Amino acid sequence: MTSTKPPETLLQFASRFRTEKQCIAYLYALRWPNGFVCPKCGTTKAGPLKAIPGAMECENRHMTTVTAGTALHRSKIPLQTWFMGAWLVATLKPGISAVQFQRQLGLTRLETAWTMLHKLRSALVAPERDKLNGECGNPSHTEHWIEIDEVYVGGKESGKERSGRGAESKALVMVAVEVHGWPAGKGDPADDESGNEGGTRRRGGKADNEIGLRTKAGRCRMRIVEDGKAATILPFILDNVERGSVIWTDDNPAYNAASRAGYHRMITVAKGDANPLPTLGRVTTNLKRWLIGTHKGAVQAQHLQAYLNEFTFRFNRRDYPWIAFNRVLSLAALGRPAVEYEGLYKHTWIHPNPTQGPVQAGFFHDE
Ligand SMILES: [Zn+2]
Numbered sequence: 001m002t003s004t005k006p007p008e009t010l011l012q013f014a015s016r017f018r019t020e021k022q023c024i025a026y027l028y029a030l031r032w033p034n035g036f037v038c039p040k041c042g043t044t045k046a047g048p049l050k051a052i053p054g055a056m057e058c059e060n061r062h063m064t065t066v067t068a069g070t071a072l073h074r075s076k077i078p079l080q081t082w083f084m085g086a087w088l089v090a091t092l093k094p095g096i097s098a099v100q101f102q103r104q105l106g107l108t109r110l111e112t113a114w115t116m117l118h119k120l121r122s123a124l125v126a127p128e129r130d131k132l133n134g135e136c137g138n139p140s141h142t143e144h145w146i147e148i149d150e151v152y153v154g155g156k157e158s159g160k161e162r163s164g165r166g167a168e169s170k171a172l173v174m175v176a177v178e179v180h181g182w183p184a185g186k187g188d189p190a191d192d193e194s195g196n197e198g199g200t201r202r203r204g205g206k207a208d209n210e211i212g213l214r215t216k217a218g219r220c221r222m223r224i225v226e227d228g229k230a231a232t233i234l235p236f237i238l239d240n241v242e243r244g245s246v247i248w249t250d251d252n253p254a255y256n257a258a259s260r261a262g263y264h265r266m267i268t269v270a271k272g273d274a275n276p277l278p279t280l281g282r283v284t285t286n287l288k289r290w291l292i293g294t295h296k297g298a299v300q301a302q303h304l305q306a307y308l309n310e311f312t313f314r315f316n317r318r319d320y321p322w323i324a325f326n327r328v329l330s331l332a333a334l335g336r337p338a339v340e341y342e343g344l345y346k347h348t349w350i351h352p353n354p355t356q357g358p359v360q361a362g363f364f365h366d367e
């Protein structure tokens, strides 16, 4: 049985996906981790059909191909090229442009590169489903909490101001970030991200750094919202954060609803210019740099949620980028509503938004 543990290095990748056959075996193993089952009759008695590469035939003469109905099926592009594309998309932190993608894969037409790239990337823009809870089981961590805030993203200026020049081109985004905390000297020093942006969370007049608490970010979630009212904030929290979690917010009274819904809500107040939610501040600073740097800030409003989902996906797997590889391949092999070039070009494609609930079928085991 072919292993579905993704390759971790370029060298491993090169030896594991040298041939079309190896790629096909990997796709089969991803789709049927416990061995092949005929989708038509359920039998496990089946063998490869010699005449068609990648096809299986069961004892009742049902023919199955692992790529049927997907972007990979009867594609003129070899599976190895698709796999390399998935690898580039999954592991290159800032993402990759269509021109770079075309060059790296040796594709003749830019349109082909562009379409492939978007098909592969659409796996990253599906919303994440599991809820944040912070608990990680690391015995040196003494505290876990989730920082939540609304921030303005896009436009020419950054910051939280609600009116003024440039505000009309910004989107309001709800952000939630898990935080792990431990006393100075106890946790792994390499994990320490505390205080990079000069912010600090305060309670009872004391700041985290004054009591020697070190912190690092866990996972995050982001959603474009219409406003910062309780009726908007609460559904975001319910969808993304496990009830019973400790949440830290600013003093916006709209968050009072979260206390009534079963969250342990704590309030932190800004002192001077310091960000009272420092870990969340570091994440949103990264987001803004990524949008400006990789995408030159030229993100259209209708695509912003897709970028937020992609940022979230990469951020949450920043320590294990190759894990994204199976997920990226999944799109191609799942045959989910494909992002077609036409749809993207004409802006008829609607990016999945977490408010619309889960859309992901779940046979890919990427975590
Ligand atoms: Zn069958």
Ligand SMILES: [Zn+2]
Pocket (backbone or CB within 6 Å): 134, 135, 136, 137, 138, 141, 144, 180, 181
């Ligand atoms: Zn932890």
